[in-house]
Amino acid sequence: MTRDYSQFLSPFGERKPVARKRSKLEELGWQPFFAQQTSIDDLANTPPVRVAEVHRNGLHVLGDGVDTLIPPGPDATVGDWLLYNRDHPAESQVLHRKSLFKRRAPGTDRRLQFIAANVDTVFIVTSCNQDFNVARLERYVALAFEAEVTPVILLTKADTCVDTSPYLEAASAISHRVIALALNALGAEPQSKLADWCKPGQTIAFLGSSGVGKSTLVNALMEDEAVETGGIREDDAKGRHTTARRQLHFLSNDCAVLDTPGMRELQLTDAQDGIADVFEDISALASQCQFSDCAHDTEPGCAIKGAIECGEIKPDRLARWHKLVAEERFNSASLAERKSDDRALHKTIRAIQKKNRK
Numbered sequence: 001m002t003r004d005y006s007q008f009l010s011p012f013g014e015r016k017p018v019a020r021k022r023s024k025l026e027e028l029g030w031q032p033f034f035a036q037q038t039s040i041d042d043l044a045n046t047p048p049v050r051v052a053e054v055h056r057n058g059l060h061v062l063g064d065g066v067d068t069l070i071p072p073g074p075d076a077t078v079g080d081w082l083l084y085n086r087d088h089p090a091e092s093q094v095l096h097r098k099s100l101f102k103r104r105a106p107g108t109d110r111r112l113q114f115i116a117a118n119v120d121t122v123f124i125v126t127s128c129n130q131d132f133n134v135a136r137l138e139r140y141v142a143l144a145f146e147a148e149v150t151p152v153i154l155l156t157k158a159d160t161c162v163d164t165s166p167y168l169e170a171a172s173a174i175s176h177r178v179i180a181l182a183l184n185a186l187g188a189e190p191q192s193k194l195a196d197w198c199k200p201g202q203t204i205a206f207l208g209s210s211g212v213g214k215s216t217l218v219n220a221l222m223e224d225e226a227v228e229t230g231g232i233r234e235d236d237a238k239g240r241h242t243t244a245r246r247q248l249h250f251l252s253n254d255c256a257v258l259d260t261p262g263m264r265e266l267q268l269t270d271a272q273d274g275i276a277d278v279f280e281d282i283s284a285l286a287s288q289c290q291f292s293d294c295a296h297d298t299e300p301g302c303a304i305k306g307a308i309e310c311g312e313i314k315p316d317r318l319a320r321w322h323k324l325v326a327e328e329r330f331n332s333a334s335l336a337e338r339k340s341d342d343r344a345l346h347k348t349i350r351a352i353q354k355k356n357r358k
Helices: 040-045 134-147 165-172 189-193 214-222 272-278 280-286 303-309 315-357
Strands: 048-055 058-063 066-070 081-083 100-104 112-117 121-127 150-156 179-182 203-208 247-250 256-259
Touching: 048 066, 100 134, 121 134, 121 214, 134 150, 134 165, 134 203, 134 272, 134 315, 150 165, 150 214, 165 179, 189 214, 203 214, 214 256, 272 280, 272 315, 280 303, 280 315, 303 315
Parallel strands: 121 150, 121 203, 150 179, 203 256
Antiparallel strands: 048 058, 048 081, 048 247, 058 066, 100 112, 247 256
């Protein structure tokens, strides 16, 4: 007897694709990169959870059947994946990250601050007004390149600007590897223009100053008013802080969206490669200088100085590169010194504790 397989086949003789229901973890952004770090026993004993918010009293995590607050312990940030230890939550293990945004903490404290982890695309948001600043955008792009995250520059408030082309040209000139888009955050444009990056299982983040429209963009993607928004001061286009903390939201298509407070200060550290990628034209010329320790000032045979003289590189771009390189070196050295001091202090404390136990 010949079996009839026609019910399993399409009219053209091809098997119909079966839509697989995504698991709860996949809805939260779980990817093979993280699964490869676990085993069947790990998944059974310590289920994966993702950090959705960071509070002073712990981490708000979400997982398959898990929605809880982990007390302080794991050195984690928003977007991190943890193996949740039910018996000892503070000992939950942080999985290796696909990406990490970090900066030197604001103020005089020599401390490293994590911003977000496991982001696939970062939307660097600025406005077509006085907020627009090329030097600031270069910092954000360097941060993204260092984290190996795809950066996209979004120019909001395009509807209030007569001509957006100067802003687009300036933003696009930062790097040929970065796309710049102008859009109206209040309309339907965010969903249509950002659709290519807002796919199931992906994690996107919005970074930028206060008042540029980050929360408005999140609301536009979510099609509701889930995030509080605020206006700007008309005299200087400065925004007001409306987002109080970094938080993950989830779109209906299972794309994770990270909204962040506006950052007035972005001090780069451990970002040497990211800066080199943003200023790859200057970095390439630096390798052609006559002296390996050339300061690109008065030294003979300086390739960068020659490029300035013939108009290949603008002096203000070189000045911004000098500033970022010097800042990054200082911050990296400063943080390394603090780590050394901390290790020495911990060693002393352990020695005292060991002596007291005798």
